[in-house]
Amino acid sequence: MDRHELAQFLRNRRESLRPAEVGLPAGTGRRRTPGLRREEVAWRAGVSANYYERLEQARAPRPSPQVVAALARALRLGDDESAHLARLAGQTPPSRERPAAEVPEGVRMLLDRVGAVPAYVLNARHDVLAWNAMAAELITDFAALPAAEQNLLRLSVRFGEQWCRGSGDGFLRQAAADLRQAAVRYPSDTGIAELVRDCSAVSAEFAASWHAHDVRGPQTLRKRINHPELGALDLDCQTLHVPGTDQRLVTFSAEPGSVDHDKLLRLQLRALRNT
Structure with missing residues (x-):
């Protein structure tokens, strides 16, 4: 049980x-807290x-x-947030391993069969584990990067708008939410803490998102990718769990x-010529 992380998440x-979101009157006096009062959450949770x-x-x-289930209901947590709360409270044993680096063979085969669809595989730490030729053409030649740099978050905060961060696309917020869950799931993985520290030092947006303690799951994003030859592409970004x-x-x-x-x-034509 991580008492300090649990306390921060609940707060x-x-x-x-x-x-008003939970059916309580706002009251006539000024509230000293920006949201619910502690006693209101306690009352709702019993x-x-x-x-x-x-x-x-x-x-x-x-x-x-x-009590964990009652708190999740009182705070109107979603499935991902409720699972995160249970891990923080010690109800779900943390993994003692690092995020998996071996991509299932079937997923690797799928990457090569999706035609004109750029695709890659990430682990919980946002390491890019596998990709197809279209992803290399659209984003970057991941194979040419040092292993330590084959990480989507590091690339995003390093290159910013010159790489694949469209204005307001929500990627950094989602990455912070993902890493919040990964840090609890893999407490022995020092690479996660190092990644958070390095990216927080470079990106104020990521740092603010990390401190927000948001752990909601992946969403469909509209992402603008700036390609050096084709210019800006506005694409739908879908995330599927393996x-x-x-x-x-x-x-x-x-x-x-x-x-x-x-x-x-x-x-796709460029990718075919280069293979």
């Missing part, structure tokens, strides 16, 4: 909720205000599974007949 989620206060102060004993692993298959696509789709077809 962040409590402060992000507004009384625990004492004193016990909940000690949870947020990292002084309480490990909550039972019933069953039995913490890996994700990420694909990029465009509406058939659109300008961006035509650019992907041109990239």
Whole structure:
């Protein structure tokens, strides 16, 4: 059980909720807290205000599974947030290993069969484990990078708009959420802490997202990628979980007949010539 991380997560989620969202009156006086009060969360969860206060102060004993479930309901947590809360509370044993680096053979075969769709595979640390020729043409030649640099987050904060971060595309927020979960799942992996430290020092946006303690799952993103020859491409970015692993298959696509789709077809021809 990580008492301090649990305390910060509970406090962040409590402060992000507004009384009206849970059916409580806002009240006539000014609130000193930006969200719900501690006693309001305690009342909704059916625990004492004193016990909940000690949870947020990292002084309480490990909550039972019933209390964890009640807190998740009181704070209106989603599935990913509820699972994260259970891990922080010590209800789910953490893995003693690092994020898996071996990509299933079937996924590798799929990468080569998706045609004009750029795709790559990430682990929980955002290491790029495998990619197809289209991803190399669209983003970068991952094989030419040192192993330590084959990480999507490091590339994004290093190159910024010159690489694949479209304005407001939400990638850094999602990466911070992913790493929050990975840090709890793999507490012995010092590489995660190093990655967070390095990227926080370079990117204020990532640092703010990390401190927000958001752990919501991957969403469909609209991403703008700036290609050195084809210019900007506005693409739909889909994330699919690889069953039995913490890996994700990420694909990029465009509406058939659109300008961006035509650019992907041109990239496919380049990829075929280079193989």
